[in-house]
Amino acid sequence: MRVFVTGATGFVGSAVVRELIASGHEVLGLTRSEAGAAVLAKAGARVHQGSLEDLGSLRRGAAAADGVIHTAFTHDFSNFAASCEQDRIAIEAIGAELKGSSRPLLVTSGVAALAPGRAATERDPAPAIKPAMPRASDLTAMKLAENGIHASTVRLAPSTHGEGDHGFVPMLVKLARDKGVSAYIGEGANRWPGVHRLDAARLYRLALERGARGESYHAVADEGVPFRQLAEVIGRRLEMPVVARPVEEAAAHFGWFSMFVGMDMPASSSWTREVLGWVPREAGLLEDVDSERYFPR
Numbered sequence: 001m002r003v004f005v006t007g008a009t010g011f012v013g014s015a016v017v018r019e020l021i022a023s024g025h026e027v028l029g030l031t032r033s034e035a036g037a038a039v040l041a042k043a044g045a046r047v048h049q050g051s052l053e054d055l056g057s058l059r060r061g062a063a064a065a066d067g068v069i070h071t072a073f074t075h076d077f078s079n080f081a082a083s084c085e086q087d088r089i090a091i092e093a094i095g096a097e098l099k100g101s102s103r104p105l106l107v108t109s110g111v112a113a114l115a116p117g118r119a120a121t122e123r124d125p126a127p128a129i130k131p132a133m134p135r136a137s138d139l140t141a142m143k144l145a146e147n148g149i150h151a152s153t154v155r156l157a158p159s160t161h162g163e164g165d166h167g168f169v170p171m172l173v174k175l176a177r178d179k180g181v182s183a184y185i186g187e188g189a190n191r192w193p194g195v196h197r198l199d200a201a202r203l204y205r206l207a208l209e210r211g212a213r214g215e216s217y218h219a220v221a222d223e224g225v226p227f228r229q230l231a232e233v234i235g236r237r238l239e240m241p242v243v244a245r246p247v248e249e250a251a252a253h254f255g256w257f258s259m260f261v262g263m264d265m266p267a268s269s270s271w272t273r274e275v276l277g278w279v280p281r282e283a284g285l286l287e288d289v290d291s292e293r294y295f296p297r
Contacts, residue, residue, distance in 0.1 A: 002026040003208065004065035006052070006090070007072030008045065009036040011164050012108070012156070015201035016069055017045050023205055028065055030057070030072065052086055055093040062097035067104040067208055070094060073137075077256065084134040091137065095144040095151060105151040106207055107141035111193055111218060111267035112158050112260075119223060120267040122155075122216045132259070138216065145214035152215045154204055157222070158265065161288045162197035169289055171257060173234055181243045182235035185250045188228025190264035194285030195221045199278075206276040217272045221280035224266030233286055237295045 003020055007013035008029030017027050017040070027045035031037050037047040048064075050057020052072055062068050070091060074083040091107055098105055113127050114120035126138030137153065144151040159168055176182040200219040207217045228242075235242035250258040272278055282288075 001066045001208070002028060002064070004028045004030070004048065004061040004068045005045075006030045006058070006061075006068075006070045007108075009039050010071060011166060012160060012197055012200055013069075013071035014039070014043070014164075015162075015197045016071060016204045017043055019198075019201035019205050020208075021045065025205075028061055030061055052090045055090070058090055058093045059097045062094045062105075065103070067106075068094055068098065069106045069204055069208060071108050071204075073108065081131070081134045084136060088136045088140050091140045091144070095149045098149055098151075099147070102150050104208055104211060105141070105144070105149065106204060106211070107137050107151060107153045109135070109138040109141070109153045109155045109216070110158060111155045111220060112263060112265045114155075114265070114267065117264055118266070120218075120265070122218055122269075122271045142214060150213045152207065152211050152213060152217065154200075154207055155216055155218050155220075155267075156200060157193035157195040157220045157267065158260070159192050159194040159285055160197055160200055160219070161194060161285055162282070163293060165197075165294070168260065169230070169294060172230070172261075173238070173294055175254065175257070176234050176238055176240060179253065181241045182231045182238065183243050183245045183253055184228045184231040185245055185254075185258070185262045186247055188226060188231060188244065190227050190262060191224025191266040192227055192230065192263075192285070193220045193222055193224055193265065193267045195219045195280065196282035196284075196288060199280040199282045203272070203276065203278050206278050210276055217276065218267055218269040219272075220267045220269040221282070222285045223268055225285050227261065229286060230289065233290045237290065
């Protein structure tokens, strides 16, 4: 199968590219830069020049492929709503190109805010769009599926970890270095799911090969790690105190990140494992974070 991959040089997308090629698929990888093109060529992928802003490039990539995996997203948290709107428009452009065919489209989403206070499942619908959570990836994919397009979603755990991670855990490590303490909110009992990027990449491949239209698959290996345990690993590694911050002081300590730090968002992947035969086999969140790569000297 020839697969068009957006975000092909990114943290998750690059792992997806390698997984697809290792499994015998041909990859057409989207990139905007010569450096990205060189990375893709070295990995054995074909290069497709373009970007999320260039809707024509997205349509051409989809037209040339037997399936599409959309992992690209502009992680600009200073203008998150605009990034989410860009993502929605890109998904719709790709879907329009696939309309009238059985070619699959996998859209990347997340499990945060699906079911606060309990383990979210694949049957939980995407939450309504609101200012605090404006990302519409999941809802957009489901609307495409309702219109007959073979669209589905891969919902990533909020801590997708592994070599090259530049997401939430590195943010927490940097914040601890800056503040001199590793902190959690309240009792730190709120839970974060996790998945290793290589396990996530295998799930994307399986969902592409075996997935059904209109389904959501959970890339979740650790159902929910208590945040306090994560803070304790960071504190031990940095040899600094681990402290609790009251809810009313969370924003002062964590800034804009406090909403994510305090979220309780466990998620199950039982159905995904059953229907796709997906078995995570890489290091879990705490084991992986407790390694030198997250604490460079």
